[in-house]
Amino acid sequence: MAAEHSSPQQLTAVSPDEEAQLAAGRYIKVSAASQPKGVAGKLSHSAREGEPPATLCIGAASINQAVKSICIARQYLTRDGLNLSFQPAFRDKDRRANVALYVAKQPLTANDPMDAPAADGDAEYVELPISAHSKAAVVAGALAARVREGKRVSLVSIGVDAVSNAVLTIGNARLYLEENTLDVRAFPTFITVQKEGKQLNAVKFNIKVEQL
Numbered sequence: 001m002a003a004e005h006s007s008p009q010q011l012t013a014v015s016p017d018e019e020a021q022l023a024a025g026r027y028i029k030v031s032a033a034s035q036p037k038g039v040a041g042k043l044s045h046s047a048r049e050g051e052p053p054a055t056l057c058i059g060a061a062s063i064n065q066a067v068k069s070i071c072i073a074r075q076y077l078t079r080d081g082l083n084l085s086f087q088p089a090f091r092d093k094d095r096r097a098n099v100a101l102y103v104a105k106q107p108l109t110a111n112d113p114m115d116a117p118a119a120d121g122d123a124e125y126v127e128l129p130i131s132a133h134s135k136a137a138v139v140a141g142a143l144a145a146r147v148r149e150g151k152r153v154s155l156v157s158i159g160v161d162a163v164s165n166a167v168l169t170i171g172n173a174r175l176y177l178e179e180n181t182l183d184v185r186a187f188p189t190f191i192t193v194q195k196e197g198k199q200l201n202a203v204k205f206n207i208k209v210e211q212l
Contacts, residue, residue: 027054027100030069032061039069043103044076047084052103055086059097060164066101067163067203071188083108085185085208088171095137097164099171104185125152130169132161139165140172147173147209148180155186155205156193163203170205181212 030039039055046052052073055066074084086101126146130139146153157166170186177183186205193202 026051027056030055030057030062030066032059032065034062034065034069036065036068036072039066040072040076043069043073043084044080047073047077047082047103047105048080052084052105054103055101056091057097057099057101060161063097063099063101063164063167064160067167067188070101070103071190071203074187074189077105078108081108082106083187085187087174087183087185088167089174090171095168095172095175097168099167101167122152124150125154127154127156130155130157130162130166132159132165134162134165134169136165136168137172139169140176143169143173143184143207144176147177147182147184147207153207155207156191156202157205158193158195158200158202166203166205170207178212183210183212184208185210 028039028042043052043055055069057063057066070084070086077084083106084103085106086103088099088101090096091098091100128139128143128146143153143155155166155169157163167186170184174183184207186207188203188205191202191204192199194200
């Protein structure tokens with residue numbers, strides 16, 4: 001599928017409210033050296049007290065650490081009846097790995113559909129594998145198309161670069177869906193997958209669609 005293109009004024013998905021959040025200092029800078037459990041603790045504390053901060057990331061390793069932090073924070077907040085999701089927004093015109101992940105909290109519901117496994121043969125569910133070599137802008141076109149069709153979609157990534165590509169895919173898909181007055185947010189979780197006879201750790205991004 002050919003990549004979709006946004007108009008010049010849509011090269012960033014950062015809204016005025018999100019810019020205000022950064023201007024007010026409600027963010028955590030996450031680097032490749034950041035400890036996910038430490039960042040997760042900060043996110044969890046903020047979520048219990050009010051609204052969680054955004055995470056600012058530059059580079060694949062930084063994005064990977066931020067995603068792992070959100071996964072861990074979701075685990076921490078289970079006992080508080082809270083859930084976390086995020087929406088990535090590009091911070092430059094090139095739509096590269098310089099992003100803000102805007103984290104939001106929601107009440108945790110029993111049998112949360114965002115974590116429920118898909119039933120075998122579920123025609124309404126699509127799982128898109130993301131690799132280190134995936135072209136985010138191209139896969140984003142496929143993600144946006146499935147969203148327009150009303151499908152439930154998840155992305156699955158193994159490894160640092162694949163996780164980063166998944167985040168960039170979601171960021172691009174947000175831009176593509178603006179003309180449909182739709183938006184998406186991601187609920188990341190740790191999973192294990194079988195590949196070539198081996199069990200590997202992976203991150204699954206369950207996608208929730210919202211009306212703008």
